[in-house]
Amino acid sequence: MSRIKSLLLVCAALSAVCAPLVSATVTYQVGGCLGSSVINFSTISAALADTRPPDVVKVCAGTHPEQLFISNPVTLEGVSDGNAGQAIITAPPGGLAQCLGSQNIVMQVCVSSTGIVNITNIVVDGDGINGSGVIGIYYADTSGTLDHVETRFQRGGAGVGIYLAESANTVTVENSNVHSFNSYGIEASDDSNSGAEMTVKIEANTVAPDPTAIGGILSWGGASVTISDNIVLGPTKPISADYCDVEEDGCFGISVAVPSAGSVSGNTVVDVGSYAAGIQLLPCPCGAPTTLSVTANTIFDAGGDAIQLSTINGPPPPLKIEGNIISQALNGIDFGCTIDNNVSSNTISAIHSFALANVPPGVTTSNKYYDVYALSSGC
Amino acid sequence: MSRIKSLLLVCAALFVVYVPLASSTVTYAVGACGLTGITSYSSITLALAAIPAPDVIKVCPGTHREQVVITTPVTLEGVSSEGEGQAVIAVPSGGLALNTVYNGPVANNGPAAAQIFVDNASGPVNITNITVDGDGNGVSGFPALAVIGVFYLNSSGTLFQIEARYQTGTGQGIGVLLQNGSTDESVTVENSNMHDFDLDGIVLGSDTGTLTATVKDNTVIVESTAYEGLFLSGPVSFTASGNFIDGGAFGIDTYSPGSISGNTITNSGKGTGIVIEPGTQVSVTSNKIYDTQTGISLFGPVSVQSNIITQAYNAIDFNCQVDNSVSSNTISVIHNDGLAHVPGAVTSTNTYYNVHTISGGGC
Numbered sequence: 001m002s003r004i005k006s007l008l009l010v011c012a013a014l015s016a017v018c019a020p021l022v023s024a025t026v027t028y029q030v031g032g033c034l035g036s037s038v039i040n041f042s043t044i045s046a047a048l049a050d051t052r053p054p055d056v057v058k059v060c061a062g063t064h065p066e067q068l069f070i071s072n073p074v075t076l077e078g079v080s081d082g083n084a085g086q087a088i089i090t091a092p093p094g095g096l097a098q099c100l101g102s103q104n105i106v107m108q109v110c111v112s113s114t115g116i117v118n119i120t121n122i123v124v125d126g127d128g129i130n131g132s133g134v135i136g137i138y139y140a141d142t143s144g145t146l147d148h149v150e151t152r153f154q155r156g157g158a159g160v161g162i163y164l165a166e167s168a169n170t171v172t173v174e175n176s177n178v179h180s181f182n183s184y185g186i187e188a189s190d191d192s193n194s195g196a197e198m199t200v201k202i203e204a205n206t207v208a209p210d211p212t213a214i215g216g217i218l219s220w221g222g223a224s225v226t227i228s229d230n231i232v233l234g235p236t237k238p239i240s241a242d243y244c245d246v247e248e249d250g251c252f253g254i255s256v257a258v259p260s261a262g263s264v265s266g267n268t269v270v271d272v273g274s275y276a277a278g279i280q281l282l283p284c285p286c287g288a289p290t291t292l293s294v295t296a297n298t299i300f301d302a303g304g305d306a307i308q309l310s311t312i313n314g315p316p317p318p319l320k321i322e323g324n325i326i327s328q329a330l331n332g333i334d335f336g337c338t339i340d341n342n343v344s345s346n347t348i349s350a351i352h353s354f355a356l357a358n359v360p361p362g363v364t365t366s367n368k369y370y371d372v373y374a375l376s377s378g379c
Numbered sequence: 380m381s382r383i384k385s386l387l388l389v390c391a392a393l394f395v396v397y398v399p400l401a402s403s404t405v406t407y408a409v410g411a412c413g414l415t416g417i418t419s420y421s422s423i424t425l426a427l428a429a430i431p432a433p434d435v436i437k438v439c440p441g442t443h444r445e446q447v448v449i450t451t452p453v454t455l456e457g458v459s460s461e462g463e464g465q466a467v468i469a470v471p472s473g474g475l476a477l478n479t480v481y482n483g484p485v486a487n488n489g490p491a492a493a494q495i496f497v498d499n500a501s502g503p504v505n506i507t508n509i510t511v512d513g514d515g516n517g518v519s520g521f522p523a524l525a526v527i528g529v530f531y532l533n534s535s536g537t538l539f540q541i542e543a544r545y546q547t548g549t550g551q552g553i554g555v556l557l558q559n560g561s562t563d564e565s566v567t568v569e570n571s572n573m574h575d576f577d578l579d580g581i582v583l584g585s586d587t588g589t590l591t592a593t594v595k596d597n598t599v600i601v602e603s604t605a606y607e608g609l610f611l612s613g614p615v616s617f618t619a620s621g622n623f624i625d626g627g628a629f630g631i632d633t634y635s636p637g638s639i640s641g642n643t644i645t646n647s648g649k650g651t652g653i654v655i656e657p658g659t660q661v662s663v664t665s666n667k668i669y670d671t672q673t674g675i676s677l678f679g680p681v682s683v684q685s686n687i688i689t690q691a692y693n694a695i696d697f698n699c700q701v702d703n704s705v706s707s708n709t710i711s712v713i714h715n716d717g718l719a720h721v722p723g724a725v726t727s728t729n730t731y732y733n734v735h736t737i738s739g740g741g742c
Contacts, residue, residue, distance in 0.1 A: 078733070085717065085734035121732050123712075148732040150712045177689055177712040177733070179670075206669050206689050206712075208646075231669060233645055270625055270645055271600075300623055301574070301600050327572050327598040327623075350510075350542045350572040350598075355464065370540035371457070371510045371572070372464040 026052055031060025033081035044068055044076070044089070059087040059122060067096050067108055073115025078122045088123040096129060100140055105133030107163075108154075110140075117144040124151045132157035136181075143169040150177045155210070158183040164200060165189055172201040179208035184215050185232075190222040190259070198222040204229045211237040211273070214244070215252040221284045225262035225292075227254060236273045244275040250310065251276035253299075258283060258290045258317055267297045274303035278329070281309050283316045293320040302329035305357065306348075309336040318342065331357040332372070337379040339363055348372060405431050410439030412460035423447050423455070423468070438466040438509060445471055446478060447495045452502025452536075455495075457509045467510040468494055474517025477524055479532065481558055489523060489551070492516070493530035504536035511543045513576075518548035525551035528573070533560050533588075537567040547577040554599070557592060559585035559613070567593040574600035578607075580624070583635070585613040592617040592637075601627030608644070611635040629654050630668070636660045646670045652688075655679045673719075674710075677703050684708065693719035694734070699742035701725060710734060 028047040029038040038058065041047040045066050047057045056075045061084035068089065070076075078087030089108060099110035108124050111117050117139070124136040136151030139162075151161035161178035164171045164187070171188070178185040185207035190198035200222055207216040207230060216232035219225045232253040238244050244251035253269035256262075258281060269278040278299035284290070299306040306329040309316045315338045324346045326332045332348040332355040335341065339360045348355045349370040356365065356376040369375060407426040408419040414437055420426040422445050426436045435454045440463035447468060449455075457466030475492035494511050497504045511528040518524050528543030538555060546552035554573030557566045566583075573580035580599035583592050592615055599608040599622065608624035609631045611617055617637035623644075624630040630644035634656040644652040644666065652668035652675060655661050659679035667687045668674045674688035675695045680702040687709045688694040694710040696719040697703060703725070710717045711732035716739035718727060723742070731737055 080731070080737065083737050085731050085737045123733050148711060150733045175711075175732070179690060179712075208670055208690065231643070231645070231667070233670060268623070268643060270623075298623070300598050301625065328574060328600065349540060349570070350544075350574075369459060369464045370508045370570070371542040375459065375462045375464050 025056065026054045027056040027058065028054045029058045029060060029079075030064065031062055031081065031087075033060035033079060034058060048072070048074065061085055061087050063088045063090055065090045065092045067092055068110065069099065070109070070111045070117055071113050073113055073117060075118040075120065076122060077120045086123055087121065088125050090125045090127065091129045096131075099138065102133075104131060104157075105135060106131050107135040107138035109137040111138060111142050111144070112140045113142045113144075117142055118147070119144070119149055120147045122149050124149065125153055126151070126155065126159065127153040129154075130156050134159045135163045136160070136178075137162045138165070139163070139169070139171055140165045141169055143171060145172040145174065146176055147172075148175045150179075152178075152180045154181040156182075160184045160187050161207075162186045163189075164198070166198070169197075170199040172203070173205060174201070174203045176205045177208075178205060180210060182210045182213050184213070184218050185209055186216070187218045187220075188222065188225070189218075189220040199224045201226045202228075202230060206231050206233070208233040209235040211235055212239050214238075215255055215276075216269070217254045218252075219255070219259070220257045222259040223261070225256065225259040227256065227262075227264045227267060229266040230254075231268045231270070232272075233270050234272060235276060236271050238273050238275040241275045250280060250308075250312070252280040252308075253278045253302075255280040255282065256292065257313075258292045258319070261291045263292065264294045265296050269297065269299045270301060272299075272302045272304065274330075276302070276304050277308035277310075277334075278302040278304075278306040278326075279308070280305075281307070281316050281319060282312060283314045290317045290319070292317075293322070294324065295320065296323045298325045298327075299329065300327050302326075305329065305331045305334040307333045309334060309338050309341065311336045311338060316341075322346065326351070331355075333357070335359045335363065343367070404434045406435040406437065407433045408437045408439060409443065410441055410466075412439035412458060414439070414458070427451075427453065440464060440466055442467045442469045444469050446475065446493070448478065449495070449497045449504050450500055452500060452504060454505040454507070455509060456507045465510050466508065467512050469512045470494075470514065470516045474515070475513070475524075475526060479530065481525070481527075481530065481532070481556065489525060491525040491527050491530065491551075492518060493527040493556075494546075495529045497529070497531045497534040497536065499532060500534040500536070502535075504531070504534055505539070506536070506541055507539045509541050511541065512545055513543075513547060513552065514545040516545075516548055520549065523549040523551050525549070525553065525578075527552070527556050528554045528576070529556070531557045531564075531566055533558075533562050533564060535564045535566060537569070538571055539567075540570045542572040542574075543576070544573070545575045547575065550577050550604075552577040552605075553582050554580045555582070557581075557583045557590065559588045559590040559615075561586060562588045563591070564588065565591040567595075568597060569593070569595045571597045572599075573597065575602060577602070577605050579605070579610050580608045581610070583609075583611045583615045583617060585615050585635075587614065590615045590617075594619045594622060596621040597623070599624045601625065601630075607632050609633075611637070630671075632656070633661060634659055638662045638664070639666060640664045641666065643667045644669070644671070651676045652691075655681045677705075681705075688713075693717075693739075695719070697721045697725065705729070715739070
């Protein structure tokens with residue numbers, strides 16, 4: 001048999017094997033922008049509920065007034081329709097139902113799946129939704145990736161753009177834009193009683209809180225947390241010192257109750273107002289040891305501490321805080337009178353009060369200082 | 380002669396050569412902060428006037444109430460001492476006095492009170508780790524006297540890690556102004572902070588001479604009552620890179636040719652991140668622009684590539700100009716047009732996410 005014939009036979013065999021695999025991907029569309037070759041549904045909910053569950057639902061640009069409950073693995077993908085490029089999920093006319101036993105909190109996209117759920121290029125608009133709590137996208141015990149999503153106008157009593165909850169899952173939020181919320185932008189909370197399990201990556205997002213919101217990105221515990229290359233713009237005008245203590249974790253651009261491992265790196269935190277910290281580091285109530293590092297972040301124009309080691313729930317564990325750039329802040333790095341921190345090689349400039357605040361005796365640290373009112377204060 | 384003896388002779392010769400060079404650097408101090416072996420003066424102005432003229436003036440932490448005029452090459456350097464790290468040049472007790480007039484193709488020409496005035500210096504003037512504070516300047520009303528933190532007129536040098544603040548009063552306040560007449564000069568502004576001015580953070584302008592300017596890694600915060608972060612006009616050949624600019628009607632506004640790359644511009648007062656004025660050849664690459672009314676507005680022939688524009692009303696406004704090369708930008712969360720006012724002949728390939736309308740015409 002010639003070599004060419006052999007190759008053709010191999011190709012034919014591969015084709016026979018692979019064809020069923022390809023055809024097994026079930027793709028639906030919502031809105032009709034992809035022509036008649038893809039089955040079309042009038043709503044996303046109808047596509048998700050079809051007896052042949054979809055692997056991919058392509059959502060055409062336009063407004064889709066519905067609440068989504070996602071319980072099976074799926075990829076939800078916004079697609080352009082001619083010159084229109086925005087697939088927007090808005091509140092349905094009848095309002096939102098409860099999700100996963102939530103009390104007075106409503107979720108626009110409620111995800112609880114044993115398989116992976118990915119959402120791409122979708123806008124979740126909470127405009128007009130009332131309630132004591134509004135969440136744009138809620139992932140409970142679910143793994144997946146949110147890429148290039150936009151959440152906006154999650155307000156009410158407490159509005160959160162994206163909430164990632166509970167235990168053993170792996171979630172990535174990347175390249176997304178979370179804005180116009182009045183509580184938290186992206187909140188990840190691993191409060192599993194079985195220990196730190198969640199793996200979270202929050203990367204290359206833009207987070208723009210309402211001026212009086214509490215914080216941009218909040219991460220609570222977890223097995224591994226990576227928060228990198230995000231830009232957080234505010235909150236610019238926290239209401240008061242008392243208000244920022246309401247949640248016992250203050251107001252902030254980024255707050256991390258330290259996980260077992262991870263990094264906070266390459267983020268830009270801008271224009272965080274008085275009473276708030278640029279990056280806040282809290283001890284995790286789980287008391288787990290940590291290898292968290294806080295490196296190469298840039299913090300500009302902070303009304304309070306640029307980096308704050310908070311002792312609200314006890315002393316933070318030892319952390320590596322290196323190579324950060326801090327410009328224009330009330331204080332550069334507030335040690336909170338905790339001692340076991342490796343703080344070095346940061347560039348701290350234009351500080352109105354202390355470059356290093358509340359530094360306990362015995363701490364040695366080497367940084368670069370320019371135009372700082374005072375280099376350090378003690379405990 | 381043995382090899383050791385030869386080496387000793389070489390070392391001795393080097394010593395003879397280098398000792399006079401080292402001793403020729405004239406260094407003075409201003410204030411008392413434990414700098415031993417250096418003559419100290421009570422003001423920067425007195426140190427500048429001393430004979431021999433200084434090469435270096437080390438300015439101790441504290442408040443130095445004076446308007447400083449520099450006409451000779453010198454390095455002005457703030458130093459830290461005993462836990463204090465801020466050498467502040469502040470307003471004299473009687474307020475700021477008019478000490479120059481700026482003219483040429485920069486915004487709002489007129490009389491000015493410069494806190495540090497580098498006036499036709501015969502060599503490089505470098506300023507490091509100094510805060511220039513215009514608070515309490517006593518300037519208000521008309522005629523509009525501009526308050527300027529640092530003014531280089533027909534002079535070269537480097538500003539490194541300076542802070543300019545509270546240059547306010549009549550709406551003409553500028554943190555750093557670099558202006559040329561007919562000579563060719565070269566200036567660098569880097570790692571510095573400008574904030575709480577009431578017009579522009581950094582202004583570069585030139586008349587007929589070429590001003591070669593590097594503006595990098597600065598932080599410019601434009602308050603809501605101010606106008607622009609960085610403004611350029613005239614024959615300025617510039618590179619603006621790695622800067623962070625927050626707020627303002629315009630983040631960067633240029634009538635001068637050059638390159639704008641790697642900057643981060645946010646929340647330009649719901650204004651425009653980068654404006655390229657008519658006839659200006661500029662490359663705009665790898666900038667990140669967030670939360671603006673218009674991300675980039677083009678009136679000149681521009682190469683706009685690999686920028687990230689997020690959250691704007693319009694991302695890139697062509698203003699119906701055709702001579703632009705716009706490609707490989709990532710455009711997301713746009714409430715109106717990804718590309719606005721695009722003339723018919725333009726083709727542009729970018730990546731779009733969550734954009735209301737990808738391309739708008741209207742030309």
